[in-house]
Amino acid sequence: MTGTECPEPSEQVRFGVLGPVTAWDSGGPLALAGPRQRAVLARLIVARRHVVPVTRLIDDLWDDPPERALGTVRTFVAALRKALEPDRPHRAPARLLVTEGPGYALRAAPDAVDAWRFEAAVREARQVPPPDALRRLDEALGWWRGPAYADFADEEWTRTERSRLAELRALAVERRAEAALACGGAADVVPDLDAHVTRHPWREDAWRLLSLALYRAGRQGDALATLRRARATLADELGLDPGPGLRRLEADILAQDAALDPGEGRPEAVSTTAAATALSASRLWSEAAASYDRTVEAGARARLESTVGLIRNLAVTGAGGLEAARGHRMAVIEAAEEHGDPELTARVIGAFDVPAIWTRGDDPELARQIVTAAERTLAHLPHDASDATRCRLLSTVAVETRGARTPRGPRAAREAERLARHLDDPALLAFALNGTYMQSFTRAGLAPRRDAIGAELVELAARQGLVTYEVLGHLIRLQARAGLGDFPGADAHAAAATRLSERHELPLVDVFTRWYDALRVAASGEVARAETALRVAAAHLDEAGMPGMRTGLLPLALVTLRLAHLLPPEVDLSADWGPYRPWAEALALAETGRHAQAHAALRALPEPPPDLLYEALCCVEAEAALRSGDRAGLERVRSRLLPAAGQLAGAGSGVLTAGPVDRWLARVAGALA
Numbered sequence: 001m002t003g004t005e006c007p008e009p010s011e012q013v014r015f016g017v018l019g020p021v022t023a024w025d026s027g028g029p030l031a032l033a034g035p036r037q038r039a040v041l042a043r044l045i046v047a048r049r050h051v052v053p054v055t056r057l058i059d060d061l062w063d064d065p066p067e068r069a070l071g072t073v074r075t076f077v078a079a080l081r082k083a084l085e086p087d088r089p090h091r092a093p094a095r096l097l098v099t100e101g102p103g104y105a106l107r108a109a110p111d112a113v114d115a116w117r118f119e120a121a122v123r124e125a126r127q128v129p130p131p132d133a134l135r136r137l138d139e140a141l142g143w144w145r146g147p148a149y150a151d152f153a154d155e156e157w158t159r160t161e162r163s164r165l166a167e168l169r170a171l172a173v174e175r176r177a178e179a180a181l182a183c184g185g186a187a188d189v190v191p192d193l194d195a196h197v198t199r200h201p202w203r204e205d206a207w208r209l210l211s212l213a214l215y216r217a218g219r220q221g222d223a224l225a226t227l228r229r230a231r232a233t234l235a236d237e238l239g240l241d242p243g244p245g246l247r248r249l250e251a252d253i254l255a256q257d258a259a260l261d262p263g264e265g266r267p268e269a270v271s272t273t274a275a276a277t278a279l280s281a282s283r284l285w286s287e288a289a290a291s292y293d294r295t296v297e298a299g300a301r302a303r304l305e306s307t308v309g310l311i312r313n314l315a316v317t318g319a320g321g322l323e324a325a326r327g328h329r330m331a332v333i334e335a336a337e338e339h340g341d342p343e344l345t346a347r348v349i350g351a352f353d354v355p356a357i358w359t360r361g362d363d364p365e366l367a368r369q370i371v372t373a374a375e376r377t378l379a380h381l382p383h384d385a386s387d388a389t390r391c392r393l394l395s396t397v398a399v400e401t402r403g404a405r406t407p408r409g410p411r412a413a414r415e416a417e418r419l420a421r422h423l424d425d426p427a428l429l430a431f432a433l434n435g436t437y438m439q440s441f442t443r444a445g446l447a448p449r450r451d452a453i454g455a456e457l458v459e460l461a462a463r464q465g466l467v468t469y470e471v472l473g474h475l476i477r478l479q480a481r482a483g484l485g486d487f488p489g490a491d492a493h494a495a496a497a498t499r500l501s502e503r504h505e506l507p508l509v510d511v512f513t514r515w516y517d518a519l520r521v522a523a524s525g526e527v528a529r530a531e532t533a534l535r536v537a538a539a540h541l542d543e544a545g546m547p548g549m550r551t552g553l554l555p556l557a558l559v560t561l562r563l564a565h566l567l568p569p570e571v572d573l574s575a576d577w578g579p580y581r582p583w584a585e586a587l588a589l590a591e592t593g594r595h596a597q598a599h600a601a602l603r604a605l606p607e608p609p610p611d612l613l614y615e616a617l618c619c620v621e622a623e624a625a626l627r628s629g630d631r632a633g634l635e636r637v638r639s640r641l642l643p644a645a646g647q648l649a650g651a652g653s654g655v656l657t658a659g660p661v662d663r664w665l666a667r668v669a670g671a672l673a
Contacts, residue, residue, distance in 0.1 A: 012025050012026065013025050013030070013084050013085075013096065013108075013112065014112050014113075014114070015041070015045055015108060015112055015113045015114070016113075016114045016143075016145065017042065017045055017113065017114065017115050017148055017149050017165075018114045018115055018118060018143050018144045018145055018146075018148055018165070019144060019145025019146035019147070019148070019150050020145065020146065020150045020151045021038050021041060021042045021045075021149060021150075021151055021152065023041065023083070023084065030083045030084065031083060032080075032083060033079060033083075035151070036061055036072075036076060037076045037079055037080060038151065039060075039061055039152060039155070040057065040061070040073070040076045040077065040080060040104075041080055041106070042149055042151075042152050042158065043057060043060055043061075043157055044097070044104060044105065044106035045106060045108070045113055045115075046149075046157060046158060046161045046574055047105065047106070047574045048116075048574075049105060049106065049107055049108065050105060050574065051100045051101055051102070051103045051104065051105045052103045052104060052105065052574065053101075053102040053103040054070060054073055054102060054103045054104070055102070055103075056103065056573070057073050057103065057104070058070065058073060059592070060155070060156075060157045061073070077097065077099075077104055080097055081094050081096075081097050084096050084097055085097075095107070096108065114143045115148065115161075115165055117140070117143070118140050118143055118144075118165075118168065118169075118172075119168060121136055121137065121139070121140035121172075122137070122140065122168055122171060122172045122175065123543075124136065125137050125140075125172075125175055125179070126175070126543070130178075130179040130180075130182035130183050131179075131183055133175065133176075133179040134176060134179040134180055134183055137172055137175060137176040137179065138176065140172060141169070141172055141173065141176065144169065147162065147166070148161070148162045148165040148166065148169075149161065149162050156570065157572070157574070160555075160558075160572050160574075160575055163531075163532075163535050164535065164538075164539075167535050167536060167538075167539045168539065170196070170199075170200050170203060170206075171539055173192065173193075173196050173206075174196070174203070174205050174206055174209060176189075177189045177192065177193055177196075177209045177213065178209065181209070181212065181213060181216065186212075186213045186214075186216035186217045187213070187217040189209070189213050190210065190213050190214060190217060193206060193209055193210040193213055194210060196210075197210055197230075201233045201234075201237055202233075202234065202237055202238055202532070202536075203536075204230070204234070204242065204243050204245060204246055205245070207226065207227065207229075207230035207242075207246060208245050208246055208249055210226055211223045211224075211226040211227050211230070211246075211249060211250075211253070212249065212260070214226060215253055215260055216260070220253065220256075223253055224250070224253055224254070227242075227246060227249065227250045227253070230242060230246060231246075238521070238529065239524075240517070244498055244499075244502055248502075307328075307332050308329075308332050308348050308351045308352060309351060311324075311325045311328050311329060311332065311352065312325070312351060312352050312353070312354055322362075322508070322544075322545040322546065323545040325354075326362065326363055326366060329352060329366065329370070330366055330369055330370065330373075332348060333345065333348055333349055333369075333370065333373050334373075336348040336349075337373065337377075342377050342380040342381050342382070342385075343381065343382070343385055343389060345373070345377045346377050346378075346381060346385070346389045346390075346392065346393050347389065347392075349370065349373060349374050349377060349392070349393060349396055350389065350391075350392025350393055350395070350396055351392075352396070353392070353395070353427075353430075353431040353434075354468070355430075355434055355468045355469055355471070355472035356399050356402070356434060356438065356472075357472060357475050357476065357512065358546065358548060358549045358612065359402045359403050359438060359441055359610075359611035359612045360402070360403045360548040360549065360579070360609070360611055360612075360613075361400070361402060361403065361548045362545075362546055362547050362548040362549075363547075363548075367400040367401070370396065370400050371396075371397050371400045371401055374393045374396045374397050374400075375397065377393060378390065378393050378394075387419045387422070387423055388419075388423055388425060388428055390419060391416050391419040391420050391423065391428055391431075391432060392428065392431065394412045394413075394415050394416035394419070394432075394435070395412075395413075395416040395420075395428075395431045395432045395434065395435040396435075397409065397412040397416075397435075398410075398412040398413035398416055398432075398434075398435025398436070398438055398439055399434055399435050399438050401438075401439075402438035402439070402611065403441075403609045403610060403611040404609070404610075405607070405609065405610055409438070409439045410439045410442065412435065412439075413432070413435040413436045413438070413439040414436075416431075416432040416435050416436075417429075417432045417433065417435070417436050419432070420432035420433075426460055426461075426463070426464040426466065427464065427466060429460060430457060430460055430461055430464075430466050430469040433453055433456060433457055433460075434457075434469070434472065436453055437450060437453045437454075437476055439610075440453065441610040441611050441612065441614055442610050443610075443614075443640070443643055444614055444615045444618065444640055444641055444642075444643050444644035444661075445642075445643030445644035445645070445647060445661075446643075447479075447480045447483035447484050447644075447647055447652045448480070448484070450476055450479065450480045450652070451476075451477055451480035451481065451484070453476060454472075454473045454474070454475075454476030454477035454479075454480060454493075455473070455477060456473075457469055457470070457472055457473030457476065458470055458473035458474060458477065459473075460473075461473055467500060467504050467506075468504075468506065470500060471497050471500050471501060471506060471509055474493040474494075474496045474497040474500070475493070475497050475509070475512055475654070477489070477490075477493040478490045478493040478494050478497065478512070478516060478654050479612070479652050479653060479654035480652060481493065482516070482519060482648065482651040482652060482654055482657075483647050483648055483651045483652025483653075484647055484648075484652075485647065485648050485651070485660075487520060487523065490516065490654075491520075494513050494516050494517075497509050497512070497513065498510075498513055508544060508546075510540075511540065511541055511544045511546070511549075512654060512655075514536070514537040514540055514541075515537045515541075515654060515655035515656075516654050516655070517533060517537070518530065518533035518534045518536070518537045518557075518655070518656075519651060519654065519655055519656060519657060521533045522534070522557075522561050522564065522656065522657055523564075523648070523651070523657055525565065527561060527562070527565055527567065530561055531558060531561065534554060534557045534558060534561065534656075535554065537655075538550070538553065538554040538557075541553070551576065551578030551579065552576060552577045552578030552579055552580040552581070553578075553655065553656075554575070555571075555572060555575040555576070555577050555580075555584065556577070556580050556584075556613065556616060556617075556620075556656065557655060557656040559571060559584070559587070559620065560616050560619065560620070560649075560650055560656050560657065560658040561656065561657075563619060563620070563623055563658050563659065564649075564657055564658050564659035565659070568591065569587055569591055569620075569623060570591075571584050571587050571588040571591055573585065573588055579609075580613070580617065580620075582601070582604070582605055582606075583605065583608075583617050583620045583621060583624075584620070585601055586598055586601035586602050586605060586620075586621065586624040587620050587621075587623055587624040587627075589601055589624070589628070590623070590624040590625075590626075590627035590628040591624075591627060595628040595629065595630075598624055598627070598628035598630065599628060599630050599633075601624075602621065602624055602625060602628070602630050602632075602633040603632070603633075605621060607640070608621075608640075612652065612653035612654075612655075613650065613653055613656075615641065615644055615647075615649045615650050615652065615658070615661070616649060616650030616653065616656060616657075616658050618637050618640050618641050618649070619637075619641075619649050619650065619658035619659075619664055620658075621633060621636075621637050622634070622637040622641070622664055622667075622668060625637060625668075625671075626667060626668070626671055629671075631672065634668050634671055634672050635672065637664075637668060638665060638668045638669070638672070641661055641664055641665060641668075642665065644661045645661055645662055645665060646661065646662060647660075647661050648660060648661070649661045649664060
């Protein structure tokens with residue numbers, strides 16, 4: 001397939017946005033009359049099957065809407081329906097472009113839009129062997145006919161989606177290069193990667209892959225020159241030093257590390273020593289597992305406790321492992337409960353002491369089930385059960401009730417910490433402190449308290465060799481120091497967490513340090529560069545297996561970035577705001593002058609959840625109240641933000657900031673006066 005051909009449809013109507021907007025069926029391209037009719041179609045595709053209110057369509061189609069804008073939009077929609085469903089009987093309800101509530105939605109199938117298929121292909125390519133991934137990505141990249149939504153490049157409503165798809169396309173190019181390298185095609189990918197780094201000079205993975213491909217193609221000098229060019233470019237463009245991946249590759253090339261060289265004409269391979277080590281480890285694992293299988297009978301309780309240990313280790317190996325661990329965790333708890341032994345169940349529940357840093361859970365229903373099981377087990381423990389057992393159950397309750405405004409979580413955290421300190425068990429204390437951290441978001445301004453928790457965790461874990469908790473401590477301090485405006489201190493903790501993650505193979509740490517890098521750029525005042533950095537961080541978060549962090553974070557980060565620099569918020573309600581949507585809707589109403597509706601939306605807002613984004617949501621609420629003149633809302637956010645005076649609003653999350661709290665308090669005070 002060439003870049004100008006459209007993929008064969010599996011549905012009657014297909015849509016293309018990876019280039020100029022188009023639609024076609026088995027008979028060929030559909031006649032879409034005029035740019036505004038095409039704009040309606042594009043706007044509905046951007047909304048990804050969600051309803052777009054007619055008022056939003058009018059605002060997006062015209063800078064200065066004509067008097068009969070509503071009727072004109074209806075005419076466009078009627079013409080589109082005729083083009084998309086020409087055989088639909090008169091007065092029969094539309095099945096594709098539907099009217100729903102206050103607007104319209106395009107109910108296209110998941111594979112009916114080339115951009116959606118492209119997204120799925122990039123995701124699926126990670127799950128297949130390199131030759132299959134290479135073929136899949138070659139095909140998917142061939143669907144691009146130009147920049148996404150090319151005929152609407154200047155429209156605000158396409159900006160977010162165009163940026164997201166451009167980032168995904170860049171990621172696909174890099175994954176294709178990785179697959180080609182794995183198949184022995186080093187020389188073949190050099191030209192494409194060279195063009196890629198020219199277009200995307202801030203993408204460190206692109207520089208790394210280009211340098212590695214050059215080295216494997218026998219061009220050692222060019223590989224080093226590329227890394228030095230990357231260093232200069234990053235310094236000039238972003239004011240940053242190369243990340244650990246580029247630094248490590250440069251050191252390996254200078255040392256002519258045999259692990260870098262796959263050998264002439266062979267697919268990518270590791271050195272003989274590394275291969276032998278991997279083979280040895282695989283053999284040892286298989287033999288040990290077989291011995292365990294023979295020795296420990298199938299129904300033994302020891303199997304359950306061993307299983308939860310495996311699940312715990314799985315959770316820190318990366319996105320796939322984290323998702324798999326969630327899938328198995330409740331099953332092993334239920335299996336333990338079937339034995340009717342509360343102490344066994346307590347050990348199984350409490351053994352999952354995986355450090356947690358983000359305060360919104362990935363699976364709320366799973367968390368609820370785990371807390372219910374832990375509470376049930378606590379109630380049935382015998383009186384002579386150990387305090388350590390009770391402490392682990394209480395710590396589990398404290399961690400799993402994060403982000404929920406309930407008295408049970410803070411009480412469980414306090415009691416777990418008291419028991420752990422009394423027992424003088426460092427590993428147990430680290431687990432309990434994690435619960436204390438998760439319950440330290442009851443109000444704004446608690447960054448100093450969390451900094452102290454992080455400091456104790458770092459000192460305790462480093463002394464006892466508890467690596468994952470040492471990383472947790474550094475990440476907590478990174479957040480806290482950023483919230484206090486101490487970026488040099490936060491930088492030091494980011495670097496320490498990165499060093500530990502590389503040494504001990506903890507890939508998820510990179511998710512948080514990428515977002516922190518974006519926060520640093522946002523705090524520097526370079527809005528355009530910060531937007532790019534945030535989108536890059538979000539693209540990597542898509543694969544991290546942490547929906548509790550991912551959902552809604554990018555649109556919130558983009559809006560708070562603009563608020564921090566006193567720019568119009570430009571709320572895009574077609575984005576996936578997730579749990580933050582009520583705040584976004586209130587701000588959107590205020591931004592578009594619908595003050596009465598904004599007041600109603602502000603009155604309906606709950607207090608922000610007790611989590612890392614508490615202060616950021618307070619600022620979004622404050623902006624909506626300022627724009628709509630809602631005095632009650634202003635008084636409410638002033639009382640909530642006041643304890644954080646002197647800090648950076650939202651920066652304690654380590655991912656975004658809405659600017660100095662003092663400036664928000666001054667703006668609110670001025671409006672109230």
